[in-house]
Amino acid sequence: xxxxxSHINYWVAILLMMIGFYALIARGNLxxxxxxxxxxxxxxxxxxxxxxxxxxxxxxxxxxxxxLYSNPLPHVLILTAIVVGVATTSLGLALxxxxxxxxxxxxxxxxxxxxxxxxx
Amino acid sequence: xxxxxxxxxxxxxxxxxxxxFGLYVQFHGDYGPGGGFQAGVIIGAAMILxxxxxxxxxxxxxxxxxxxxxxxxxxxxxxxxxGIVTQLLGANFLEYGVLAHSPKEGQHIGIILVEIGVGITxxxxxxxxxxxxxxxxx
Amino acid sequence: MSIEIYIDLILVIFLAITALAxxxxxxxxxxxxxxxxxxxxxASIFVVLDAVDVAFTEASVGAGISTVLMLGVLAITGNRxxxxxxxxxxxxxxxxxxxxxxVYGTWDLPMFGDPYAPVHMHVAPEYISNTxxxxxxxxxxxxxxxxxxxxxxxGEVGVIFTAGVGVLLLLSRKKMNKHTNAKNKLEDKS
Numbered sequence: 001x002x003x004x005x006s007h008i009n010y011w012v013a014i015l016l017m018m019i020g021f022y023a024l025i026a027r028g029n030l031x032x033x034x035x036x037x038x039x040x041x042x043x044x045x046x047x048x049x050x051x052x053x054x055x056x057x058x059x060x061x062x063x064x065x066x067x068l069y070s071n072p073l074p075h076v077l078i079l080t081a082i083v084v085g086v087a088t089t090s091l092g093l094a095l096x097x098x099x100x101x102x103x104x105x106x107x108x109x110x111x112x113x114x115x116x117x118x119x120x
Numbered sequence: 121x122x123x124x125x126x127x128x129x130x131x132x133x134x135x136x137x138x139x140x141f142g143l144y145v146q147f148h149g150d151y152g153p154g155g156g157f158q159a160g161v162i163i164g165a166a167m168i169l170x171x172x173x174x175x176x177x178x179x180x181x182x183x184x185x186x187x188x189x190x191x192x193x194x195x196x197x198x199x200x201x202x203g204i205v206t207q208l209l210g211a212n213f214l215e216y217g218v219l220a221h222s223p224k225e226g227q228h229i230g231i232i233l234v235e236i237g238v239g240i241t242x243x244x245x246x247x248x249x250x251x252x253x254x255x256x257x258x
Numbered sequence: 259m260s261i262e263i264y265i266d267l268i269l270v271i272f273l274a275i276t277a278l279a280x281x282x283x284x285x286x287x288x289x290x291x292x293x294x295x296x297x298x299x300x301a302s303i304f305v306v307l308d309a310v311d312v313a314f315t316e317a318s319v320g321a322g323i324s325t326v327l328m329l330g331v332l333a334i335t336g337n338r339x340x341x342x343x344x345x346x347x348x349x350x351x352x353x354x355x356x357x358x359x360x361v362y363g364t365w366d367l368p369m370f371g372d373p374y375a376p377v378h379m380h381v382a383p384e385y386i387s388n389t390x391x392x393x394x395x396x397x398x399x400x401x402x403x404x405x406x407x408x409x410x411x412x413g414e415v416g417v418i419f420t421a422g423v424g425v426l427l428l429l430s431r432k433k434m435n436k437h438t439n440a441k442n443k444l445e446d447k448s
Binding site: 018068 | 260263266267271273274280281286290293296297300303304308309310311312315316319320323324327328331332334335339340342344346349352353356357360361364367369370371372373375377378381382385386389390396397398399407410411414417418422424425428429
Binding site: 145149150151152153154155156157158161162164165168172189192193195196199200203213214216223224225227228230231234235237238241242244245246248249250252253254255256 | 310311313314315318319322323326327330331334392393394395396397399400401403404405408409411412415416418419421422423425426428429430
């Protein structure tokens with residue numbers, strides 16, 4: 001039980017990462033792929049924030065009568081990563097919209113089929 | 121969604137509160153949780169809510185697309201500009217200590233300016249992304 | 259064991275279930291909603307793990323903006339995912355293999371919340387003890403973000419700027435006639 005509690009966050013982060021990875025490589029729908037990429041990304045955030053936690057510590061905002069704070073550095077890294085993540089996600093979604101407009105589908109195999117027809 | 125009364129009334133009540141909260145988050149970031157990234161997203165979300173309820177054209181008359189587009193660059197330039205100013209005052213790039221008489225005060229001024237730059241860019245990018253996706257539908 | 263560890267335990271289990279549901283569900287509107295729930299759960303976990311600034315961002319970005327964006331895209335592209343008859347055995351094997359290697363790697367990681375973990379030993383104590391002296395502001399995250407690591411944050415703002423310009427370039431061009439473009443090309447060739 002001790003081991004489970006001390007490692008569960010790492011394991012869940014790995015599980016989420018693998019779920020996102022599976023969506024990336026196994027699913028042909030482009031929107032689903034981007035959702036998978038988001039899940040993958042969020043799992044990395046979880047891993048970093050887990051590293052920053054100090055048991056018994058508080059949020060890293062200085063106040064009187066408190067000595068123990070959680071590590072602020074992972075928070076800084078992840079804070080910017082989240083906003084950059086949504087900006088890049090929207091870039092991906094913009095590409096999906098353009099692909100839909102010129103192919104009429106967002107399924108990977110149908111796009112490949114259209115492409116191979118064009119080559120013939 | 122113009123013909124739905126309840127979302128319209130709720131949005132009218134909520135949007136000023138959301139924008140005010142965004143400004144609070146922006147300028148209280150030194151003391152509590154918050155800062156430019158969060159404030160930009162919150163203000164962007166308030167604008168997007170307005171656009172969703174009252175239509176894209178209403179939002180475009182509040183925040184014209186040309187102005188929002190130039191705000192994207194303005195925020196980034198404000199951030200970089202603070203760095204240039206500190207260099208001109210003889211310190212390193214983005215070393216805020218020289219902006220006021222005492223280093224601590226300079227840090228305060230520098231951080232607030234930089235956070236405003238971040239907030240402007242983030243909010244403008246969020247609104248522009250919404251414009252692009254929503255405008256594509258029609 | 260403090261209570262927050264148990265809250266964390268329950269939330270991460272919910273998180274895993276939501277992520278599995280995202281993969282399983284085929285209606286893409288439901289996927290957009292589930293990914294909003296996923297972000298909200300993630301934000302709650304960040305609060306439990308003391309990362310209030312991060313939780314704030316995740317809640318407003320993940321549960322707010324991303325969901326709206328996703329719905330905007332689905333309004334254009336339609337909301338059904340095609341049932342694929344491709345074998346998913348190979349991807350599953352790859353995923354399980356990679357996952358078990360990573361889990362094997364976690365045995366060496368420090369215990370959850372260990373105050374003597376290597377990550378807390380190097381620069382973090384310096385920031386915690388000197389931030390108030392240097393900048394006079396109590397929120398260490400803001401101080402590190404905007405002052406100590408101001409140069410990095412400038413780069414991050416540059417990334418957001420570039421992504422915004424990229425979306426502008428991709429989507430501000432006049433819309434071509436739906437569906438006809440690719441087909442026209444085919445007909446021209448034949």
